Amino acid sequence: MKVLVTAKRVVDYNVSIRVLSDNSGVDLNNVKMSVNPFDEIAIEEAVRLKEAGKVEEVIVLSIGTSASQEQIRTCLALGADRGILIETDVEVQPLAIAKCIKAIIDKEQPGLIITGKQAIDGDNSQTGQMVAALAGLAQATFASKIELNEDTATVTREIDGGLEVITVKLPAVVTTDLRLNEPRYASLPNIMKAKKKPVEVLTPEDLGIDVTPRVKTLKVTPPAERKAGIIVETVETLVDKLKNEAKVIS
Amino acid sequence: MSILVIAEHNNESIKPATLVAVAAAQAIGGDIEILVAGADCAAAAEAAAKIGGVSKVRVADNAAYGHSLAENIADLVVSIGAEYSHILAVTTTSGKNFMPRVAALLDVAQISDISLVVSADTFERPIYAGNAIATVQSSDAIKVITVRGTAYDAVSAEGGSASIEALDTVKDAGLSTWVQDEIAQMDRPELTAASIIISGGRGMQNGDNFKLLESVADKLGAAIGASRAAVDAGFAPNDMQVGQTGKIVAPDLYIAVGISGAIQHLAGMKDSKVIVAINKDADAPIFQVADYGLVADLFNAVPEFDALIG
Numbered sequence: 001m002k003v004l005v006t007a008k009r010v011v012d013y014n015v016s017i018r019v020l021s022d023n024s025g026v027d028l029n030n031v032k033m034s035v036n037p038f039d040e041i042a043i044e045e046a047v048r049l050k051e052a053g054k055v056e057e058v059i060v061l062s063i064g065t066s067a068s069q070e071q072i073r074t075c076l077a078l079g080a081d082r083g084i085l086i087e088t089d090v091e092v093q094p095l096a097i098a099k100c101i102k103a104i105i106d107k108e109q110p111g112l113i114i115t116g117k118q119a120i121d122g123d124n125s126q127t128g129q130m131v132a133a134l135a136g137l138a139q140a141t142f143a144s145k146i147e148l149n150e151d152t153a154t155v156t157r158e159i160d161g162g163l164e165v166i167t168v169k170l171p172a173v174v175t176t177d178l179r180l181n182e183p184r185y186a187s188l189p190n191i192m193k194a195k196k197k198p199v200e201v202l203t204p205e206d207l208g209i210d211v212t213p214r215v216k217t218l219k220v221t222p223p224a225e226r227k228a229g230i231i232v233e234t235v236e237t238l239v240d241k242l243k244n245e246a247k248v249i250s
Numbered sequence: 251m252s253i254l255v256i257a258e259h260n261n262e263s264i265k266p267a268t269l270v271a272v273a274a275a276q277a278i279g280g281d282i283e284i285l286v287a288g289a290d291c292a293a294a295a296e297a298a299a300k301i302g303g304v305s306k307v308r309v310a311d312n313a314a315y316g317h318s319l320a321e322n323i324a325d326l327v328v329s330i331g332a333e334y335s336h337i338l339a340v341t342t343t344s345g346k347n348f349m350p351r352v353a354a355l356l357d358v359a360q361i362s363d364i365s366l367v368v369s370a371d372t373f374e375r376p377i378y379a380g381n382a383i384a385t386v387q388s389s390d391a392i393k394v395i396t397v398r399g400t401a402y403d404a405v406s407a408e409g410g411s412a413s414i415e416a417l418d419t420v421k422d423a424g425l426s427t428w429v430q431d432e433i434a435q436m437d438r439p440e441l442t443a444a445s446i447i448i449s450g451g452r453g454m455q456n457g458d459n460f461k462l463l464e465s466v467a468d469k470l471g472a473a474i475g476a477s478r479a480a481v482d483a484g485f486a487p488n489d490m491q492v493g494q495t496g497k498i499v500a501p502d503l504y505i506a507v508g509i510s511g512a513i514q515h516l517a518g519m520k521d522s523k524v525i526v527a528i529n530k531d532a533d534a535p536i537f538q539v540a541d542y543g544l545v546a547d548l549f550n551a552v553p554e555f556d557a558l559i560g
Binding site for chain 1 (some may be wrong): 317319320321344346347349354356357358360361372376378380381385387389424433440442448470472488489494502503520523537538541542544555559
């Protein structure tokens with residue numbers, strides 16, 4: 001079976017972002033861009049399933065500007081077989097992204113779809129669930145373990161307070177949590193090989209999808225800063241302050 | 251306007267986070283109804299009816315809703331969704347699981363994890379791990395929203411007298427099956443509900459040393475948390491993680507022990523009312539958000555703290 005994996009181009013997780021002074025957004029000029037870390041985990045999982053002989057082909061899909069080709073190549077270097085880019089300059093929001101992914105599911109008929117649980121830019125955590133809804137498929141979000149069976153998958157999910165195990169009928173959408181795996185680094189030979197792997201470029205119009213944003217960002221501001229506190233010299237002072245000044249312990 | 255709040259509950263009682271979503275609903279303004287979907291959840295429904303400011307509780311009591319499987323809960327919510335201008339749930343792993351499914355099936359956007367209601371169609375929400383706050387406006391007829399568990403002070407769980415109405419709709423998509431839960435049994439309060447939290451970081455050096463924090467936690471009635479570094483190093487289980495990718499908390503008192511204060515961690519706790527940092531590195535970023543900082547070796551400071559509060 002085929003696995004479809006999604007990869008979003010986002011600001012690298014090591015970058016300290018800066019809000020633009022006109023409050024129109026976050027400064028993306030000359031900022032290092034990477035594959036969304038949760039999507040990297042998704043790619044790794046798909047590649048491991050292929051290495052284990054459980055799937056035949058890993059397709060990586062990205063939706064965004066032409067610059068997203070770079071992230072697709074990264075995923076190809078990590079072991080995906082081919083790429084699809086749905087190219088658009090519009091700021092695509094989760095619902096529109098999900099519609100694009102659904103269109104590719106219709107076309108490619110994958111047995112499993114793996115997405116990151118959230119992208120670290122918008123922190124929406126919506127896309128995988130929306131894809132599952134639109135495609136009428138089961139979903140298993142925040143996965144820390146995936147076992148493929150005959151026509152189901154058994155997935156361990158990270159939930160508040162612990163773990164939950166569910167089985168889902170295939171095809172299904174799984175979203176990755178941090179502890180699913182530790183992604184590998186791409187080797188130089190694989191980076192070279194990735195350059196020859198095919199990448200198909202489509203547009204939302206080709207797929208008949210309206211990607212007009214439904215949510216308008218009015219402004220982006222830095223978070224409120226906490227006012228500076230004090231350094232106490234001894235544990236005794238600390239306990240005294242907590243009891244008598246902050247009054248948070250008795 | 252009519253607002254539906256989807257309750258988070260364990261069939262017996264309503265989880266406190268639900269009271270925060272009701273508070274957000276009050277900030278939007280309008281008639282507030284609560285949906286309790288579960289299996290043998292009559293007790294939870296009765297508890298929901300007592301929440302202040304709620305006019306009606308709708309109860310879908312069926313085995314299909316027993317484990318909050320996203321497919322079934324989403325189909326249920328969608329079946330009544332058109333009756334509302336806003337549908338709210340809390341940003342928990344459960345709310346995050348089914349709400350986007352609801353939004354997609356209604357063909358509307360979801361506004362995730364709002365931290366403030368500006369108006370009925372405009373909301374603030376943190377992006378980039380809380381390093382920026384976006385003010386967003388939705389043009390959809392139905393606003394599907396998840397509310398950050400620390401966004402508002404909880405409304406009172408008592409004092410209301412809402413009517414209870416049974417919903418006979420049974421939606422069982424048959425796409426997924428619950429197998430089992432592996433929930434750690436704890437005598438301490440849950441992280442997201444605790445008024446005091448003491449968290450350990452990489453500075454704890456190993457899992458055994460978390461016992462130092464346990465003694466303090468037991469005296470203060472506190473929950474124990476951990477930084478991602480401590481979880482990744484295997485000192486503490488994943489469900490104890492406080493941070494952007496773990497739990498977002500805002501207790502009255504947050505004590506960070508041996509935590510340097512990576513952005514990731516700060517995103518999860520910087521809304522706490524009082525923050526204490528104990529770290530031997532005076533340059534650790536955690537001191538920039540701490541109300542009270544103590545530059546000290548935690549292995550001396552924590553036992554001393556423990557003795558003094560005792």
